[in-house]
Amino acid sequence: MWGKILGALFGLALLKLPGLVLGIVLGHFFDQWFKRRLGHWEGLQGVFGQDDEQALFMYTSFAAMGHIAKATGVVTKAHIAQASHFMQQLGLNKQQQKEAQAAFRDGKAVNFPFQAQITEFYQRYKQRPDVLQLFLEIQLSIACVAGQVAPEQWQLVKQVAQCLHISPAALEQLLQAYQAQSRFQQGQAKGADDAAAVVSAYQVLGIKNDVSEQELKRAYRKLMSQHHPDKLMAQGVPAAMLDVAKRRTQDIQAAYELIKQHRAKNR
Incomplete structure (x- = not known):
């Protein structure tokens, strides 16, 4: 009215x-x-x-995922499977999944106010950069569902980063880290050779293989701090979304331990 x-x-x-x-x-x-x-x-x-802040996080996350998935004009089966898998990983019950799917459908609509929604999210969380980064990582998960990002979807991811005031260089680093994380997970599952796993491990931490021990520890601690579940929950991240951070910290920990083992073996 x-x-x-x-x-x-x-x-x-x-x-x-x-x-x-x-x-x-x-x-x-x-x-x-x-x-x-x-x-x-x-x-x-x-x-x-949840309170309205956490409801905003959940709604914006799934709506943005839907909008990015539809960027090429057609939401593929792979994107639908990724979104469903993501909901299951979060431990959502049937009713919760139904509401998340509704937000996902909202995002797919042609007239969905994508930029306005992301901007509203930023205004609520702008003092919490770790939360903004987690949100961007969630959107990367839907854009990188096939290992590669379609140009149309990458443009939307860049738009998300811009609205969140995350620099292009930081976004590129997050993309490389996310893709490395996927390779690292696949390598661990398949028992990939040690050399390939170590390369991916360094990329997960976002560092080069010639960094000093001090720089290695600094990068590891920074990433662990950014994704610490208790810290993110205190900053307004819904409990369901903390599983994303937990899995990320597990991969960071595993990558760090592998690098340390590799360095000790080659001294």
């Missing part, structure tokens, strides 16, 4: 009677969009039992 009222007032002030009609029409569409969005938001808040 307020959309129509405000639209009518602005339209009348700017364009007289034609503006009044146009303002009412545009206000109507705004009211309908806001009603749908509010319904999903309240649903997420009720289902997850």
